[in-house]
Amino acid sequence: MRDYLSELNERQKEAVLHRDGPIMIIAGAGSGKTKVLTTRIAHLMANGVDAFNILALTFTNKAAKEMKERIEKTLGNNDARNLYIGTFHSVFARILRSEAHRLGYPNSFTIYDTDDAKSVVKAVVNELNLDDKHYKPNTVYNRISSAKNALVSPAEYATDYYIQQEDTRSNRPAIAQIYDGYTKRCFKNGAMDFDDLLLKMYELLKTFPESLHKYQHKFKYILIDEYQDTNPAQYEIIKLLGAMHENVCVVGDDAQSIYSFRGATIQNILQFQKDYDDVKLVKLEQNYRSTQAIILAANEIIKQNKGQIPKDLWTENAEGEKIKLVRTMTDNDEGKFVADSIQEQKLRNHYNNKDFAILYRTNAQSRAFEESLRRMNIPYMIYGGVSFYQRKEIKDFVAYLRIIVNSRDEEALKRIINFPARGIGKTSVDKAILFANTNNVSFWNVLEKA
Numbered sequence: 001m002r003d004y005l006s007e008l009n010e011r012q013k014e015a016v017l018h019r020d021g022p023i024m025i026i027a028g029a030g031s032g033k034t035k036v037l038t039t040r041i042a043h044l045m046a047n048g049v050d051a052f053n054i055l056a057l058t059f060t061n062k063a064a065k066e067m068k069e070r071i072e073k074t075l076g077n078n079d080a081r082n083l084y085i086g087t088f089h090s091v092f093a094r095i096l097r098s099e100a101h102r103l104g105y106p107n108s109f110t111i112y113d114t115d116d117a118k119s120v121v122k123a124v125v126n127e128l129n130l131d132d133k134h135y136k137p138n139t140v141y142n143r144i145s146s147a148k149n150a151l152v153s154p155a156e157y158a159t160d161y162y163i164q165q166e167d168t169r170s171n172r173p174a175i176a177q178i179y180d181g182y183t184k185r186c187f188k189n190g191a192m193d194f195d196d197l198l199l200k201m202y203e204l205l206k207t208f209p210e211s212l213h214k215y216q217h218k219f220k221y222i223l224i225d226e227y228q229d230t231n232p233a234q235y236e237i238i239k240l241l242g243a244m245h246e247n248v249c250v251v252g253d254d255a256q257s258i259y260s261f262r263g264a265t266i267q268n269i270l271q272f273q274k275d276y277d278d279v280k281l282v283k284l285e286q287n288y289r290s291t292q293a294i295i296l297a298a299n300e301i302i303k304q305n306k307g308q309i310p311k312d313l314w315t316e317n318a319e320g321e322k323i324k325l326v327r328t329m330t331d332n333d334e335g336k337f338v339a340d341s342i343q344e345q346k347l348r349n350h351y352n353n354k355d356f357a358i359l360y361r362t363n364a365q366s367r368a369f370e371e372s373l374r375r376m377n378i379p380y381m382i383y384g385g386v387s388f389y390q391r392k393e394i395k396d397f398v399a400y401l402r403i404i405v406n407s408r409d410e411e412a413l414k415r416i417i418n419f420p421a422r423g424i425g426k427t428s429v430d431k432a433i434l435f436a437n438t439n440n441v442s443f444w445n446v447l448e449k450a
Helices: 011-016 033-046 061-075 088-103 114-127 137-149 152-160 161-168 177-189 194-207 209-218 234-244 268-275 292-302 332-349 363-375 393-404 412-414 426-438 443-450
Strands: 023-026 055-057 084-087 111-112 191-194 221-226 247-251 280-284
Touching: 011 111, 011 280, 023 033, 023 152, 023 268, 033 055, 033 061, 033 221, 033 363, 055 061, 055 088, 061 084, 084 088, 084 152, 088 177, 088 191, 088 194, 088 209, 088 234, 111 114, 111 412, 114 177, 114 268, 114 412, 137 194, 152 177, 152 247, 161 177, 191 194, 209 234, 209 426, 221 443, 234 268, 234 332, 247 268, 247 393, 247 412, 280 363, 393 412, 412 426, 412 443
Parallel strands: 023 247, 023 280, 055 084, 055 221, 111 191, 221 247
Antiparallel strands: none
16 A cells, blocks of 8 residues: 555645545635545545445546556555445445335336436327427426426326416426326336436435434435535435434535536535534645636636635646637637647647637537638547437337346336337327326337336
């Protein structure tokens, strides 16, 4: 095992060495947040804490994988494989796989992706004889998703005055009815969507004291990355799990909260010191990534934020070039300016194409940049295309596996019933589904007895 403490600055070391009790680590951008988290876990394990008793939650699978690899490298063994470390959804799905029967779901429940969920929404909208052009599946699904992330059940949704007023103003008063039908359909199909993995985990802990007791005892140390991006459901689950030992470590930065559109609330990190007594607060303010010019500009902008945890980022890095702010009249002008700048830098400084990156907020904005780069014969690569698991042939294959594991999965059966072609018409399928829903049996049961 290497001397991992010698690699830390004083504030980082302070965060790692605090063992028991709640701690909030405010980690400014580029301040070595991941190093602190992984070293803290390694330090706990090196000092007698069993990996089985540590829960570490992140927001991406990539971050979880990187953390596990760093811990193994620090400890010099593979004990990290016993950690409960992963995204909120993956860890809670793992727990629900052994506990779902308590909630009436099969332990082999299907997890619906966004496309599956929207397909169910559309089916419910049509069954209620509503216009799916007005009640667009995407719009309705987003409303349902927001409700679940705020721990609002279908019954609460239907009786909440402000929610109903909002739906009435948008001329979609039937969303509560759709939400109720959607929830019942997913339950009948033995399926949960991504938001259910949070909602059902919360229901499990609130409804079954023996389950709450089991996981409170199991997870003696809880660490949460990017705490500023947690939503109300995640916040409440962490409070429940951490209530016994209160060894809760949250890492985040209120200035980097960018997921409010997904239900995240900055209040969670601002509230943390009020949720627990004697919270240890450590601020990581030394930036290792950026130039002084960037840090100065960032500090000046962020200090205008209302409701924040004061911090002052600094760096020992070089001053660097000044930031340029360029305004153009159109998106095409912007694309041309960027392409011209790249060409100029390549000629003047002998840079390669791989030395440049273009960041944009939405995929639709790539068009102007692509056209300008093509005109100047500058080759480029776009990252973030269609996911492997979103390709048709992969989804078809996975649908067969889903049916094998969970025959109640109506969405999977609808996908494969005519793939390859079996001569079963849409009308026959619709009649079978209608019969199944009317008699509260699965689509598979109807086909078996046909």
